[in-house]
Amino acid sequence: MESVIAKSDLKExxxxxxxxxxxxxxxxxxxxxxxxxxRFTLLANLKIKKLALFVNEDKWDCxxxxxxxxxxxxxxxxxxxxxxxxxxxxxxxxxxxxxFDMVFPVLHKNRLLAVVFIGEISDLEESVETNxxxxxxxxxxxxxxxxxxxxxxxxxxxxxxxxxxxxxxQVQQLLFPKELPKNDKVNIEAFYRPHHEVSGDYYDYxxxxxxxxxxxxxxxxxxxxxxxxxMSNFQACLRTLVRQTSKLKExxxxxxxxxxxxxxxxxxxxxxxxxxxxxxxxxTYINSGHNPPMLIRDNGxxxxxxxxxxxxxxxxxxxxxxxxxxxxxxxxxxxYTDGVTETFNKNREEFGQDRLxxxxxxxxxxxLSEIHDLLISTLEEFREDTPHNDDITxxxxxxxxxxx
Numbered sequence: 038m039e040s041v042i043a044k045s046d047l048k049e050x051x052x053x054x055x056x057x058x059x060x061x062x063x064x065x066x067x068x069x070x071x072x073x074x075x076r077f078t079l080l081a082n083l084k085i086k087k088l089a090l091f092v093n094e095d096k097w098d099c100x101x102x103x104x105x106x107x108x109x110x111x112x113x114x115x116x117x118x119x120x121x122x123x124x125x126x127x128x129x130x131x132x133x134x135x136x137f138d139m140v141f142p143v144l145h146k147n148r149l150l151a152v153v154f155i156g157e158i159s160d161l162e163e164s165v166e167t168n169x170x171x172x173x174x175x176x177x178x179x180x181x182x183x184x185x186x187x188x189x190x191x192x193x194x195x196x197x198x199x200x201x202x203x204x205x206x207q208v209q210q211l212l213f214p215k216e217l218p219k220n221d222k223v224n225i226e227a228f229y230r231p232h233h234e235v236s237g238d239y240y241d242y243x244x245x246x247x248x249x250x251x252x253x254x255x256x257x258x259x260x261x262x263x264x265x266x267x268m269s270n271f272q273a274c275l276r277t278l279v280r281q282t283s284k285l286k287e288x289x290x291x292x293x294x295x296x297x298x299x300x301x302x303x304x305x306x307x308x309x310x311x312x313x314x315x316x317x318x319x320x321t322y323i324n325s326g327h328n329p330p331m332l333i334r335d336n337g338x339x340x341x342x343x344x345x346x347x348x349x350x351x352x353x354x355x356x357x358x359x360x361x362x363x364x365x366x367x368x369x370x371x372x373y374t375d376g377v378t379e380t381f382n383k384n385r386e387e388f389g390q391d392r393l394x395x396x397x398x399x400x401x402x403x404x405l406s407e408i409h410d411l412l413i414s415t416l417e418e419f420r421e422d423t424p425h426n427d428d429i430t431x432x433x434x435x436x437x438x439x440x441x
Contacts, residue, residue: 087156226405236428237264255308296349330372366438376427
């Protein structure tokens with residue numbers, strides 16, 4: 038009779054425990070609260086004496102433990118249990134797990150969520166399996182609820198990221214000029230392909246006056262949404278400065294100051310900025326740590342290297358040299374970001390500067406759109422099936438300022 042009463046009491050305790058945990062889950066309590074309720078339920082209602090619950094969250098952490106001599110929050114789960122699929126009785130050992138008699142897995146859709154160790158079960162009247170059935174069930178309920186919370190959080194994060202990405206794409210589309218000039222005097226063409234949906238590459242064309250225009254190409258350290266947002270700040274600052282002055286040294290110094298003030302020396306930008314003056318037939322430029330553009334004329338070509346270091350690293354800039362090309366009325370300026378030369382093939386060989394130089398100089402007389410198409414097709418043929426590893430941006434400019 039006493040045995041029947043004991044069993045009845047146990048069933049009532051189990052039912053109460055189940056109701057408490059179900060209510061906690063329905064109340065959408067945080068994970069830490071669920072772990073506390075789980076611990077209290079096992080101690081107070083089910084009379085479990087020794088237990089450790091290890092949960093797989095990128096790494097194995099002991100979330101609940103009691104009745105043991107060691108602080109298991111600082112103990113790593115042995116690799117022997119990382120792929121556990123069935124309950125096991127444990128033999129005696131002298132490590133932190135020597136106090137336990139049994140271990141069982143908590144699985145959900147064939148994924149191991151947790152591993153549970155229990156001890157002092159040898160004196161149970163019925164089989165170990167029978168007496169641990171409810172413990173397994175209640176652990177599974179808790180762990181699946183926590184897993185669902187993680188999945189829900191991930192979905193919310195992904196949705197927030199999708200919205201953030203969409204905003205960044207819209208912002209980035211506003212960065213680029215809506216139209217580039219294509220006339221008898223100046224022809225500008227651009228190609229842009231982000232590695233991800235958005236990038237840290239940027240190009241611009243700004244008409245300063247009927248006789249002057251500025252072109253710029255830039256690359257921010259990093260990729261994705263943060264890089265794209267940084268570029269929007271760079272563009273806003275550049276366009277504001279150009280309205281105030283056409284002196285390149287002043288513009289670049291102010292760009293550097295703004296990047297340092299906003300980025301705390303954690304973001305760096307390489308850029309090439311040039312101004313062409315039709316009336317003076319003069320090209321001035323500053324290369325801020327960027328891949329040197331090629332300036333191609335009838336009598337040959339040069340790399341435009343003069344300038345300064347990357348922007349955002351030093352305040353003030355340690356040096357700044359303004360390049361100047363005088364008496365220049367007909368030229369082809371080809372600029373690009375490092376995703377062009379750093380395109381790799383399956384042998385981990387990069388496309389490189391020499392191949393680019395040969396392609397551009399050999400085809401310099403062609404239309405800009407043809408040159409860009411040829412470059413991109415050549416890069417695709419070179420890399421074959423090797424994935425892109427960087428953003429690719431190209432900005433080309435042809436000027437014909439000769440007298441009629």
